[in-house]
Amino acid sequence: MKYLNKSLAVILPVLVGLLFISIVYFIGGNIEAENQEAGLTESQASGIRRIMLPYPGEVFTAFKEESAIILNGARSTLTAAVLGFVSAVIGGYFIALIMSPSRYLKQSIYPWVMVLQMTPIVILAPILSVWLKEPPMGPIIMVTFLIGFFPVLANSMMGLTSVDKNLVDLFEVCSATRMQELIHLRIPNSVPYLLTGMKIAGTLAPIGAITGDIFVGSADADPGLGYLTILFKQSAKTPALFATAGTACIMGFLFVGVVNFIHWYLLKNWHDSMVNKNK
Amino acid sequence: MSIHKNPPSIPSVLFEGVQKRFGKGPIVLDNINASFPRGSFVSFIGPSGCGKSTFLKLIAGLIDPTEGKIEVEGMTPANAREDLFFVFQDANLLPWLRVRENVELPMKIRGESKKRMHEQAEKMTELVGLKDSLRKYPWQLSGGMKMRVSIARALSIKPHIMLLDEPFGALDEMTRDKLNEDLLKIREVDPFTAFFVTHSVSEAVFLSSHIVVLSSHPGRIAEIIEVPFDYPRSAEIRESQKYLEILAHTAHSLRSVKEEAA
Numbered sequence: 001m002k003y004l005n006k007s008l009a010v011i012l013p014v015l016v017g018l019l020f021i022s023i024v025y026f027i028g029g030n031i032e033a034e035n036q037e038a039g040l041t042e043s044q045a046s047g048i049r050r051i052m053l054p055y056p057g058e059v060f061t062a063f064k065e066e067s068a069i070i071l072n073g074a075r076s077t078l079t080a081a082v083l084g085f086v087s088a089v090i091g092g093y094f095i096a097l098i099m100s101p102s103r104y105l106k107q108s109i110y111p112w113v114m115v116l117q118m119t120p121i122v123i124l125a126p127i128l129s130v131w132l133k134e135p136p137m138g139p140i141i142m143v144t145f146l147i148g149f150f151p152v153l154a155n156s157m158m159g160l161t162s163v164d165k166n167l168v169d170l171f172e173v174c175s176a177t178r179m180q181e182l183i184h185l186r187i188p189n190s191v192p193y194l195l196t197g198m199k200i201a202g203t204l205a206p207i208g209a210i211t212g213d214i215f216v217g218s219a220d221a222d223p224g225l226g227y228l229t230i231l232f233k234q235s236a237k238t239p240a241l242f243a244t245a246g247t248a249c250i251m252g253f254l255f256v257g258v259v260n261f262i263h264w265y266l267l268k269n270w271h272d273s274m275v276n277k278n279k
Numbered sequence: 280m281s282i283h284k285n286p287p288s289i290p291s292v293l294f295e296g297v298q299k300r301f302g303k304g305p306i307v308l309d310n311i312n313a314s315f316p317r318g319s320f321v322s323f324i325g326p327s328g329c330g331k332s333t334f335l336k337l338i339a340g341l342i343d344p345t346e347g348k349i350e351v352e353g354m355t356p357a358n359a360r361e362d363l364f365f366v367f368q369d370a371n372l373l374p375w376l377r378v379r380e381n382v383e384l385p386m387k388i389r390g391e392s393k394k395r396m397h398e399q400a401e402k403m404t405e406l407v408g409l410k411d412s413l414r415k416y417p418w419q420l421s422g423g424m425k426m427r428v429s430i431a432r433a434l435s436i437k438p439h440i441m442l443l444d445e446p447f448g449a450l451d452e453m454t455r456d457k458l459n460e461d462l463l464k465i466r467e468v469d470p471f472t473a474f475f476v477t478h479s480v481s482e483a484v485f486l487s488s489h490i491v492v493l494s495s496h497p498g499r500i501a502e503i504i505e506v507p508f509d510y511p512r513s514a515e516i517r518e519s520q521k522y523l524e525i526l527a528h529t530a531h532s533l534r535s536v537k538e539e540a541a
């Protein structure tokens with residue numbers, strides 16, 4: 001039974017995938033047939049169909065043909081995403097650490113964080129590219145940072161402040177200083193919350209880097225996947241566009257995978273989210 | 280039994296005309312006058328919400344009285360912290376620390392040496408019978424084991440005064456009896472004055488030298504019952520005639536304050 005359940009977890013998604021691919025072929029076949037009925041030759045019809053709906057094999061070929069430029073784009077985007085993500089985590093947690101002990105600091109900083117959060121990133125991106133000329137990746141990293149910053153900050157704030165009253169009393173009975181309370185109680189208490197923030201930021205980071213690249217990327221500034229998207233669309237290379245999407249998707253999984261690993265590593269011994277699993 | 284370095288004339292805890300209310304709420308504790316000598320084991324018993332936990336928090340200086348004066352070992356509660364520890368109702372362990380680190384925490388905060396922390400943690404966990412669990416996390420322990428860790432943590436700094444808020448409230452009767460006996464044994468090794476909140480009459484009688492029966496709304500001392508058995512006490516006293524008499528008396532006293540409250 002257990003074995004069956006496990007294999008189902010593989011078989012079912014594969015079946016859905018196959019179903020999906022056959023639908024692609026079915027629709028693609030229809031498109032070709034319609035175009036031929038309209039008087040086009042077979043190769044013209046399949047050319048049009050390829051722009052509208054490339055088959056998996058064609059996407060694969062496109063990836064091989066464009067692999068140098070796509071992989072280079074992936075490297076560029078991944079670099080920006082990692083740098084943006086790491087600075088969002090460090091920056092978000094740091095601001096939370098500063099704001100959490102004082103109501104006044106929180107009152108003076110938090111509204112501005114909200115203002116930043118409420119301003120659409122796609123409008124900020126061009127502004128940032130005006131300001132940050134060097135390094136060329138600067139604005140893209142900044143966009144990724146801005147997207148990941150808030151979830152990290154908000155969750156960390158929650159973790160640093162929502163400490164069990166009884167534990168606070170325990171530290172008071174021990175005559176702990178505020179610094180000791182921060183180090184031994186508030187910071188450890190905030191780790192699961194920080195990780196939740198990191199998961200959200202981690203999912204957003206590749207998207208942020210690609211979006212940033214779409215808006216401010218250029219051919220002479222180490223083009224990333226976002227810029228390639230525009231490039232491939234302009235030259236009607238739909239299969240390459242799909243190959244780029246696939247690459248971005250894999251990158252997203254990679255990112256989330258790493259964050260999940262950190263989550264597992266830090267919480268495996270004690271947190272409810274982990275210990276309930278190995279009951 | 281002289282267990283303290285200070286002169287025995289100073290009571291362990293002194294309450295003079297103490298009143299407590301939270302903000303603009305009703306008066307929780309009113310007109311509390313009491314003096315408990317060093318070495319006593321004081322239990323608080325009374326209807327739910329009558330102010331038992333509030334009593335302990337006042338002694339620990341976690342909250343301040345609205346009126347009146349409290350002295351702990353002749354000092355203000357906040358200044359007496361060094362001599363005092365609190366065992367909280369639900370063990371109150373840090374979930375991310377192993378048993379050893381949980382026991383060591385108060386010593387760490389006091390800046391004790393690593394060596395001393397290790398020795399004390401091992402000694403105290405041995406005393407509560409948990410030496411084998413030093414490397415475990417709180418979630419791997421039963422409720423009774425967690426309470427033992429919490430007691431080991433309190434003992435590790437050798438407090439003169441122990442405040443225990445329903446430490447065994449969530450445990451079954453057998454485990455509770457066992458832990459009661461263990462607690463008295465530990466007190467023979469490392470003596471302390473105890474202030475102990477409970478809902479169980481038999482637990483109060485078995486452990487205490489003084490039982491404070493509290494009435495509610497507002498909480499007042501209805502009666503202080505003295506239990507004349509010497510320490511160390513053995514489990515057998517539970518069967519003696521005198522014990523049963525005190526038990527009946529305490530139960531009666533508790534019932535009258537409860538009826539009054541209803």
Ligand SMILES: Nc1ncnc2c1ncn2[C@@H]1O[C@H](COP(=O)(O)OP(=O)(O)OP(=O)(O)O)[C@@H](O)[C@H]1O
Pocket residue numbers: 301304307326327328329330331332333334
């Ligand atoms: N921090 C607080 N703020 C406001 N009211 C409080 C606070 N702590 C306790 N109280 C009130 O004081 C009263 C006594 O509370 P306390 O916790 O001392 O009761 P208790 O005797 O320990 O009850 P129980 O047996 O249920 O634990 C209650 O009515 C409670 O609502």
Ligand SMILES: [Mg+2]
Pocket residue numbers: 331332333444
């Ligand atoms: Mg209580």
